[in-house]
Amino acid sequence: MTRLSGVTPSGHAHLGNYLGAIRRWAREGGPGDLYFVSDLHGMTISYNPSRLRKLARESLAVLLAAGIDQERVFVQSDLVREVGALTWLLECTCSYGEAARMTQFKQKAEGQGMVRLGLLTYPVLMAADILLQNATEVPVGQDQTQHVELARSLARRFNSTYGEVFTVPRAVMAPTAARLMDLSDPTRKMSKSTQDNAGVVFVLDDPDLVRRKITRAVTDTEDRLEYRPSSQPGLANLLEILAACVGRSPAEVADDFSGYGELKTAVADAVIEELRPLRTRALELIDDQHTLDKIREAGAERARERGAHTLTAALRMAGVG
Template structure:
């Protein structure tokens, strides 16, 4: 069984990305699983080319430094020719109505006089990511389930029209990870693209900055450390972060701290120590571009080898080549 997941270089990897996804990849990933940096997806809105390239390399280094098997990791654009070919075939399989009804397209295009065509068509590219690699399971959040459903529909339609080529994937709930909220506004999740980074802890933040952000985390005026997400979202967020770092339950941790200041200090140190080896190993990889390039090239070749026969079959049965 092949499981496929990705992270988009729209910003630096933050604590929620690491605790909720990347760390899980390292722990639960099998040798057939595929993890990639989806840099093509980051081009659906205005972007800076140099920053995109730098963020892609940084995310690749963070994923590897987190313990994910390098053989399972690749960069999406390294397969741009294969993906471009299959995306065109799938666009000729997809209808405009199917693409236009995607909720993310509706939300991101509302109120804007002009949007990039790629914002409409990138779910087809996502379907290509999935189908090209023969993925059986795609762990996604609620905001991406519709895109996996599109991939399922296109796989079935293609197979029914031209012949059996693609596995029909299914969306799955990823293994339970940390639910990390913004430290400055715990009503929203931590986001690597947030305009105000005061409430976002990035994996590569230096320890003093991590401590400063956590010490400034929003709590409340109850002055009581207890795990009550609805009533005390800020305190609950700190307890859940500490839980993810220690493996203990938030309710148990709440009883061990008398004050908010005490809780924040413990959380800060736990996060600093959790991220320390990741940050150090990432820096080593970024300071050794030849090694990072070698790992990237190997991942691209392995991924390309795995998908070549499937792409050849899709082109052949659809009348190309």
């Protein structure tokens, strides 16, 4: 069984990314799991090329620093020729209607002055990522299941039209994790792309900055220190962060404190300690360009080898190889 998961370098990795996905990949990932930096996905909206390149390197370093086996990681753009060729085959298998009715395309295209064609065809690129690596399972949230269903449809259609080539993957729901909210506005999700970073704890933030952000976190004026997400979202967010760091439930950790100041100090201490080894190792890798490049090159070569037979067979079956 091969499970495939990716992280898009649309911004710096934050605490929610780490606690909700990256840490779980490192701790619970199976021997056949693959993890990749999906930097090509970051080109579907306006972006800065040098920043994208820097964030891709940083994201790779974070995955490795979290403890994910270097033999399981690669960067998507290092396979641009292979992925690009397979994307074209799948675009010629996909209908316009299938691409246009993707919910995420409708949501992201709304209000944009110029909608890039890549935003429309991005799900086909995602299908190419999955099918090239012969993934059998793709852990996703509810918002991505539609994309995996498209990959399944395209794999079946290609196989039935030209010959059996692709493994038909299936979506599996990723384990539920705490949905961390912005510390300065607990009504919105913590995000890599937010314009205001005051409420977002990035995994490579300096410890003093982490403490300042948590100390300034919005709570409320109620004199009740209980886990009540609907009526006290700011407090609930802090309790969820602490619970994720110490391995307890939010309701349990709430009983340990009598005041917000005391709680914020404990949250800051826990987050700093949780991120300390990750931050140290990631910064070492980023500074050691030679080592990171060697790991990246080896990951790319393994990914090419895994997909070589599939791509060659697909091109031949489609009449162009």
